[in-house]
């Protein structure tokens with residue numbers, strides 16, 4: 001079998017890539033190792049930021065299904081009962097994940113099929129032979145009920161690798177990757193955990209060291225509450241202990257539990273010949289807050305766009321594929337996020353209180369947090385210095401600075 005593009009993995013990234021390619025006339029084959037799309041993700045809501053309105057543009061162009069667009073988030077520090085509210089013009093999208101018919105991945109794959117994409121379920125990549133894009137053969141293995149059924153050779157012009165953070169293509173192509181950290185998450189999905197639709201994030205350095213607890217509620221009333229922490233720990237007990245202490249009256253109508261992990265790594269290349277890596281397979285999860293949906297959607301959109309340009313002529317245009325690598329590398333530089341994550345993990349509750357004081361001061365001085373994503377840092381630093389002048393003891397500031405420096409060394 002021959003095709004223009006083979007997309008490996010029908011998660012959010014693969015689904016978006018398959019939709020873009022098929023919508024733009026490419027002969028597209030999407031392979032998924034599970035027997036159904038969406039089985040790999042627990043039923044839940046994911047939120048991801050619409051930084052610089054990049055997601056909005058893609059959501060509108062491809063008519064992607066979303067559950068909510070939220071412009072208000074509330075941040076709480078439980079031990080001190082402090083909180084602040086952020087209102088921003090560019091908000092967060094909520095996406096429904098999992099195996100329900102109307103989940104993000106299932107509805108996106110359904111649109112791709114409407115545009116002529118072929119979907120092979122129960123199918124994994126067994127072997128890849130490629131010669132820097134000139135010749136490419138992929139051996140696909142079909143399974144039924146855990147048994148290997150038959151093998152098939154497919155010759156795609158381009159491969160989009162969207163098979164998640166444990167991508168089989170890393171192994172097949174012998175890619176080097178540097179793993180930075182592993183995060184765990186445990187949560188529940190149900191009805192009406194909060195009522196006004198704004199997202200809520202809770203910090204408590206004793207109960208959730210280096211992590212946080214969040215609640216999201218979609219317009220339909222569907223709600224997710226979850227706890228996120230670094231390291232390979234079992235979070236279920238911690239989640240229920242946290243809920244019974246702080247939220248027992250809110251997390252009540254639970255329908256299902258979910259759990260998972262995120263491996264944060266850097267690939268030394270996002271392209272190898274005619275293979276483009278996108279989403280979690282490209283290691284694009286945000287190391288600070290764990291957002292993976294926005295990078296998955298944006299990177300697969302960029303990759304698919306370059307792929308459409310690359311296969312338009314008679315010969316495969318490798319320079320269009322190289323463009324993806326450049327665009328993605330510029331777009332997903334995450335040095336600041338690694339740095340902030342290192343700092344965040346080092347904070348105790350006293351430090352967190354100071355951070356909340358600082359946020360209040362900045363808001364009082366009119367810092368527009370909405371603009372911070374555009375690196376409008378000048379007014380923030382002004383307000384930060386004003387806050388420092390107010391500190392009761394300069395020793396306290398010294399302590400923060402020392403911690404920041406220590407975690408800078410550790411976090412990178």
Ligand SMILES: Cc1cc2nc3c(=O)[nH]c(=O)nc-3n(C[C@H](O)[C@H](O)[C@H](O)COP(=O)(O)OP(=O)(O)OC[C@H]3O[C@@H](n4cnc5c(N)ncnc54)[C@H](O)[C@@H]3O)c2cc1C
Pocket residue numbers: 008009010011012013014031032033034038040041045046047048123124125162163164165166167168185186258259260261262278279280281285290291292293294296
């Ligand atoms: C519990 C949990 C909660 C999360 N919450 C959020 C959140 O609130 N906001 C947010 O932005 N991000 C969140 N994330 C991260 C987000 O889910 C991921 O970043 C996102 O799913 C990445 O999409 P992807 O398509 O790149 O990879 P995946 O979602 O991992 O999809 C990969 C797909 O490839 C398939 N596959 C795997 N191997 C093969 C193979 N060899 N052959 C064929 N198919 C294969 C899998 O079955 C799957 O369908 C969360 C992650 C977890 C685990």
